[in-house]
Amino acid sequence: MSESCCIKPNKSNNSNNVYTITKILLFVILSIFLLFKLEKFSNWLIYDVLKFDSSLRISAAIQFFIFETPKVLILLALIVFAVGIVRTFFTPERTRKILSGKKEFTGNVLAALLGVVTPFCSCSAIPLFIGFVTTGVPLGVTFSFLISAPMVNEVALVLLFGLFGWKIALLYMSTGLFIAILSGWVIGKLKLEKYVEEWVYKSHAQSAVEKDKKLTWQERVSIGFESIKEIVYKVWPYLVAGIAIGSFVHGYVPENYLASIMGKNAFWSVPIAVLIGIPLYSNAAGIIPIVQSLLEKGAALGTVLAFMMAVIGLSLPEMVILRKVLKLRLILIFIGVVGFGILIVGYIFNLVF
Amino acid sequence: MKIEILGMGCPKCKKLYDAVKLAVKELNVEAEVTKVEDITKITDYGVWSTPALIIDGEVKSMGKVPSVEEIKQMLK
Known part of the structure; x- marks a missing residue:
């Protein structure tokens, strides 16, 4: 084994394929079965076995918690698995190739869409930013990518789908993309290249092309399972905490309690939600269960959506990181443009729904 | 090496560092393991997604934490 390995012996390939497919089927079927049985099970556990009094507030809170936590975790595992496999087809280099030299508007649209599927972690935002802008991706297009990548991600979508249904998940995704496209386009139009730190444009542009080895399906599937482990492990404490707070609100806060402060008629609630949301940092897993309960108690959809987007999309730690490559002025413009976009989305939703 | x-x-960079240390120890090879946190040095390698693993100046992996087994293969 002195050669760098990777080609598996041919004869075991067939049985490996069967094994991989069986594993996927088992995983998917089991997850779906559990999802359908959960509500019944949680009711049965709380009211029949543990004999909680259904008129008590605490019963509602506990039942909510016991039902929601595993439901969301299972959904998360399913989607993270699928997205993990999809992501094996997209690397930052490939995304860059698609984006470089693209016309402004088309470039912004593509960048926002690619932001959803390209593997991205905010800690590699800097090298990625430098790589993009030094190899011919326009600044505005790069921003479209940087806005959409953290905001419109699979974790947010799963949680929205699991807790609110597909309509809101879809709304969130489309408005998130809309904000990313528009903000990037505006930033591009403003010609802000001079507010990027000078050394960025001087730095080495070439990307170390990692040997573009073709992955086998088995490898892609194992990467999928790998990403379940990684993401669920990272996200579950936030999720459990979020659902616990949500359960409390669900059980204890009276119906419509929030209508006067976060309802539709409180027009100031959207800007305040955005202002509070920008410095706050939480990932989607922590914030969405809380948001669900706020909504249930009379907060307006637009207000809540704006809050959520501000928390997930703009954050203080991210700005501190970006400061290394962007002058303060550009960071402020970036926050301003994105914040304004979120504000508009919030108002539109409050008007329409 | x-x-x-x-x-x-x-956090992933730390994980990679630990994995590399372990791989080096298990293989019992002579190697100097250093962390590079300076952004200009990182981009000089043409690395876009971190953490990345460089062995003798050559980029071996980017944007992920390979398993200890995989790292051992790279070290050989």
Whole structure:
């Protein structure tokens, strides 16, 4: 084994394929079965076995918690698995190739869409930013990518789908993309290249092309399972905490309690939600269960959506990181443009729904 | 052998560092393992997604934490 390995012996390939497919089927079927049985099970556990009094507030809170936590975790595992496999087809280099030299508007649209599927972690935002802008991706297009990548991600979508249904998940995704496209386009139009730190444009542009080895399906599937482990492990404490707070609100806060402060008629609630949301940092897993309960108690959809987007999309730690490559002025413009976009989305939703 | 781990202090970079240390120890090879956190050095390698693993100046992996087994293969 002195050669760098990777080609598996041919004869075991067939049985490996069967094994991989069986594993996927088992995983998917089991997850779906559990999802359908959960509500019944949680009711049965709380009211029949543990004999909680259904008129008590605490019963509602506990039942909510016991039902929601595993439901969301299972959904998360399913989607993270699928997205993990999809992501094996997209690397930052490939995304860059698609984006470089693209016309402004088309470039912004593509960048926002690619932001959803390209593997991205905010800690590699800097090298990625430098790589993009030094190899011919326009600044505005790069921003479209940087806005959409953290905001419109699979974790947010799963949680929205699991807790609110597909309509809101879809709304969130489309408005998130809309904000990313528009903000990037505006930033591009403003010609802000001079507010990027000078050394960025001087730095080495070439990307170390990692040997573009073709992955086998088995490898892609194992990467999928790998990403379940990684993401669920990272996200579950936030999720459990979020659902616990949500359960409390669900059980204890009276119906419509929030209508006067976060309802539709409180027009100031959207800007305040955005202002509070920008410095706050939480990932989607922590914030969405809380948001669900706020909504249930009379907060307006637009207000809540704006809050959520501000928390997930703009954050203080991210700005501190970006400061290394962007002058303060550009960071402020970036926050301003994105914040304004979120504000508009919030108002539109409050008007329409 | 000179091994560099590129990354601006993210949790994954630490994981990669530990994995490399372990691999080096298990293989019992002579290697100097260093962390590179300076962004200009990182981009000089043409690395776009961190953490990245550099062995003797050559980029071996980017944007992920390979398993200890995989790292051992790279070290051989």
